[in-house]
Amino acid sequence: MSCPHIAGVAALLKGAHDDWSPAAIRSAIMTTSDIFDNTNEHIKDIGTGNKATPLALGAGHVNPNRALDPGLIYDAGVQDYVNLLCALNFTQKNITTITSSSVNDCSKPSLDLNYPSFIAFFNAGNSSKITQHFHRTVTNVGEGQTTYVASITPIKRFHINVIPNKLVFKKKNQKISYRLSIEGPRMIQKNKVSFGYLTWKDEKHVVRSPIVVTTHSFNL
Structure with a gap:
């Protein structure tokens, strides 16, 4: 049932923002999704009872009202x-x-x-530190001037950095680029998957993207 639900939300967003591309609509749905339930607890994986990871939850539980006003979009x-x-x-x-x-x-x-999520693959047998870089461009679809500040949900043993960590927009539809860097430790456990989040916040909006780091070799 997820496909018809998302299709309906996408149609709602297209009706409200007829100039948005499919990528912009997807971005709005993803970055405004909820990862916490109505008790303010992290959504659980029904199969394990543990905290749901992005591999189970995706970007989160869709929030159509927030998606109508996402603040920032990742367009393509x-x-x-x-x-x-x-x-x-x-x-x-x-x-x-x-x-x-x-x-x-x-x-x-x-x-x-220019996708609103990140996945970094590391070689478990590598004895040297490796840094992977991701470049993204966000568009301010909110009204007027605003400033977004980045925060990182940390991943144990990995160093994650965002440059710049503050985005100052002077007008609507302005685009600003940033770079996210993930530095892995010297030795990484084989078949390990870890998760975190990059979140941009201004006074009104929360724009969240999942981060996955792994030594798995997925068939994409």
Whole structure:
């Protein structure tokens, strides 16, 4: 039942914001979702009874009212997805089938899609510290001037840094980019998955993105 529910919320958002792209709508739904239940406890994994992780909960429980006014959005256009497909080594024929266009520019392939979540893969057998970087651009869809401050839900043994950690917007629809860096320890436990969150807050909005660090090799 999740698909029709989300489709309904997406239609609601498109009706309220007819200039938003599919990526903007997805971002609004994800970053405003709840990870706490109505008793203010972290939502539980029904299978284990433990705190639900992003692998079970995703970005969270959808909150349509908050999604109508997300504050910030992570937008993406056709070329962003083409860059991703190119980086994933899709052939031009494959990309043409997906985009329905015979002209696809693969000059700037990138796995760093402007997506409102982060997953970092580390080699469990590596004895040196490795840092992974993620670049994101957010658009202020709130009204007027505002300042967002970053906070990190920490992940044990990992150092996570955001530059800049404060985003100062002077007007609506202004875009600002930031970089999130995740530094892993010298030795990482094999088949380990850990979780945290990056949260941007101003006086009105909470914009949350899950962070996953792992030594697993998932088939994406």
